[in-house]
Amino acid sequence: MNKGMVLEKSKLSYWLRQLRKEMSLIGPMRGENSDIVFKTVENIHEIVLDCPASIPSPKEFLFPQKEKMFRYSKDGVENLRGNKGRLIFGVRSCDISAITLLDRFYGGKFVDDYYMSRRNNTIFISIGCNNPDITCFCIGLGSGPFLSSGFDIQLSDLGDRYLVEIGSKHGLEIIKDFIHLFSRPKKLDYDDQYEAILSSQARFEKRINLENARQKILSGQVNDSFWEVVAQRCFECGGCVYECPLCTCFNVIDRPYSPTDGVRLRVWDTCLFKGFTKMAGNIWPAEKKIMRTKRWYFHKLIYYPEQFGKFGCVGCGRCTITCPGRIDMATIASKIDMGDRRRKGGGG
Amino acid sequence: MNKIPTICPYCGCGCGLYLHVEDGNLTGVSPIRSHPVNKGTLCVKGWNSFEFIQHHERLKYPLIKVNGEFKRASWGEAIALIASKLTGIKRSYRPDSIAIMSSAKCTNEENYLMMKFARAVIGTNNIDHCARLCHSSTVGGLAETFGSGAMTNSISEIVSAKVLFVIGSNTTEQHPMIGMHMLDAVNRGAILIVADPRKTQISDFAHIHLRHRCGTDVVLLDSIMNVIINEGFVDIPFIRRRTENFDAFEKVILRYPPDVAEKITGVSSQDIKKAARIYAIEKRAMLFYSMGITQHITGVDNVHACANLCMLTAHIGQPMTGLNPLRGQNNVQGACDMGALPDVYSGYQKVSESDIKKKFEHLWRRRLPSRPGLTLTEMFDSILDGKIKAMYIMGENPLMSDPDVSHVKEALKKLEFLVVQDIFMSETAEFAHVVLPAATFAEKDGTFTNTERRVQKIRQAIEPVGESMPDWKIICALSKKMGYNMEYRATHEIMEEVALITPSYRGILHHRLDSNFGLQWPCHDLNHQGTPFLHRKKFTKGLGTFIPVDYIPPAEETDKRFPFLLTTGRIYFRYHTATMCQRTSTLEREYPECYAEINPKDADSLGIKGNSMMRVSSRRGSIIVRAQVTDKVPEGTIFIPFHFREASANLLTNPAVDPSAKIPEYKVCAVKIELVESKRDQKD
């Protein structure tokens, strides 16, 4: 699809206001101090677009930390899956890349009804990153800072106007009634977008080569003593999994209000807890921390590529912010990568 | 979908988090990235702190016990019953026959009202809370030496320190986000010294790990000071200008050379010397301690020893240089600050000083008692002695947390009247005559004060579930019924009163706490920006006082019948008596049952394998727990976490208390261990 349009910045709020009549509008807003958080937009002019990465990732809108699945009672079962129409505005490219993968995970062989119901009722307007955060490393992974496909609508900030690219049916839907607000793009607009991409790329602090790390692991150059040191630093907070736009662990729990009725919930879980794989008979297959730490990295660096042809990491940098042990993907992958170069005696 | 900034309800780090709310439902939490303590991180408890709030087992309406069974009651009935009972007991005995337990989980405003209720409405100083069980030795001990019992530095200073000396604190597990700052400091080249009999995560990162025997902290610290004095590392100008009583102190210290200490503590004299030199030479040195220091019959002595060490080397009163007791509960600092203690009003103003009493009498318009009240550990004895007839417990669970719980149970049964105000039906609440449903941190406004003295706002995210009410509203309603008008439209009005009467909180008003994550007390006026570190230029009490401390062995030592030392503590996935995390699926799952850590050598000699069940008995009781064979504990010592209802470690612990702080000795008691043969062989 990928059709382009141009929207003057001054017209953005009018457009969003019209869209808000049909769906609830969620966007990046000021939180405490310098924080940016995604929440329901009360005042459109308070949206903050030029902002650092948000915590947590927008997966919370498709797969909330706590979600009611169904209510059961004598009268039967009532499905409680979320199906509210929502427009999520101002999402980052890496997160769109992650959602594309999540769609394949939850919509693949086994369709996750709860995820899909929310997904089908959610439209994302993403924005290319002119100013990547110091923790971002999507650049080496093709998951940002600007995308060429996979989005519903992608904005590129060109100073006084946005280049608006339409990437899906959903995206087209929210433009077609307001076509009078948009104008046709000229060559200059694409040139300016290219310029923005170039300048953004130059601003990245981090370049992490996950492919090198993967090769090193596959060729057996990373031994357990390395993982031992990594695992030792893990606080078992679960933050890396909770924050990661690509992690999908959950746990299912029942809340019996009475013997005959109750609610089933699912909550985010993490494979980093030993109880995650606990089995009946008091058996803990992954009791040692190193096994769990290693598995998280193996899943993202080895198994994901095998299954989906892509890394289980889009370089959003959230785990770098949220890991109290400083053993986030960027740090560890570059340690794996660099450690080896040092052995060969080469420089950085 | 909204995100309400508030403060984590678990530990004293006081991390900032957002509660996510959608249509009145909590759907998750996320960390506040710009918060100075957690900086975008949370520990597992913080991450899961939303789950228990709307749990179906929450208390939703008041309950009155009729013929041994709880019956639903209206607020009107419950309040009227409590008011008439308390008034009756107050009249027919005397005000001092009523005891009140306030709560380190509740807000400052609520603790202030509770102590006002105790003193002005009931007319007794019998008010205390769980700080008695964790840091009363700090509050008392540091008041004598420095004049103020709180962390002297700020958490954000840790990362720039050069030496971190951590004693008796399992920091990464109990104060995870402080642990994070410590590891960051180590990454930046700081030297880490850990003194702890157990191997812990933080000790894995230590450059020096001193594994002294449980209960020998005084000897260890005294011998470190002995080295500092003998090798000439003492900061003489500091001692002359800013301290007193050095000579008496020095005499005692000279009795503890490292080779003597080696015999008592089991730590090599080489290590003692090394630690002493490293700590003394570096200027930016921070000393941290926690329950491993305070929960002993010598808790106050231990605290004095830490304070002495800081003064001896002038490691106090500068940024990144000081003495830092890590407070456990989210608002234990605040509950102490607010005077939920038997001997002081808010801001540690003594009830026994007549000027101060008069000041409060004027403000509250009531005659106030001047004799300090009973401490929490004394309250239960007094019930059995027949001196206490009624008890009002807000948000605490002494039946799990206090030492020798069978004794507590007996006491609770004997009460004529017991009110428990809590969010869940706790073990203690089962014994109550009236149970009142309280609101959680997510359902009310107010402030918490974290361990670095930072007063921070919590904000209401959802309506209270069922008919539950914020504790402060309940106290107001009850007071009114008892003929004392407490009228506040909102919590900021309570804080205004606190500020009016409390010098260290004078500049702390709610509207000033909105930006920059609150203010650190002391904050003397409305323009004061708070105090990141204490004792600059002079100690709060003027001169710092050296208090000589001699070694006193633990109250109970091992013998033939009880050859092992038992030490208790918390584990990372659980919190205190587990009323909240038991209702949090992830936390509950990780450690579903109690266990005991035992050294492989000891296990071998007793024929115990991993996962065997063993019976652990002390002079007071006995429990059965699963063995975890690990070299985390030294030989001759076992460790049991105290959170589990089925195997409550506090059935075993010794209620012996520190003579002045009355803190119980949780960290040492003597036990014996037997293998419990199972009918079928345990499968591994």
Ligand code: SF4
């Ligand atoms: S692994 Fe870390 S950087 Fe990669 S996508 Fe997940 S949170 Fe982002």
Ligand code: SF4
């Ligand atoms: S964020 Fe870091 S410390 Fe927390 S679970 Fe993940 S790896 Fe462990």
Ligand code: SF4
């Ligand atoms: S460190 Fe303490 S305050 Fe922070 S999230 Fe964990 S329990 Fe809460």
